[in-house]
Amino acid sequence: MLKIPAGDFQGAIFDCDGTLADSMPVHYQAWVEAFKAHHAKFDFTWELFYSMAGTGLEDSVVQLNERFGDTLDPHATVKTQMEMLDHLHHKITPIVEVIEIARQYAAEGKKISVSSGGTYRHVHETLQQAGVHELFPVIITREDYTHSKPAPDCFLLAAERMGVPPESCVVFEDSLLGIESANRANMASVYVQPEIYSKGSGI
Structure with a gap:
């Protein structure tokens, strides 16, 4: 069970990979091949x-x-990783407990959003694969902000677009960098433990 901190939160921000979707093993395999x-x-x-x-x-x-x-070309390496990811994308499955929380918040009238370090294309495809794309009116991807996690940029932008003060938001994250990012944004956070919600390094 997830440990949700006490508080009357007006908005909830969800990471995508490893939080709403069990996609981390797929990403890992794509990186290994790249x-x-x-x-x-x-x-x-x-x-x-x-x-x-x-x-x-x-x-x-x-x-x-x-x-x-090392001297890897970042653009070329990522291009290969994305190509590998395309072949594995169908293996992504939803993380049901987290999605149910998002649906509950939406039903209660709370603002919800997705904020991810992934690309626009991947994040939107992943949310569609998990069956929750239409649930989130605000979706933030890596193209929308300047500094990656642990900088607070992605979560602060999500709060701004939801129209909710940062201190009234709670973040759901599966990475320690993401939790640090939430802390820097002055937001409460919920740690979605990868050893529980992810299948691990196997596909």
């Missing part, structure tokens, strides 16, 4: 992958280059 195709010097483990969850795609490659002294 790094293999581009001859990365490092071993991209599940633990390394999840430690960067919430970071923008090209930002992830830049950070990995800096960390491991």
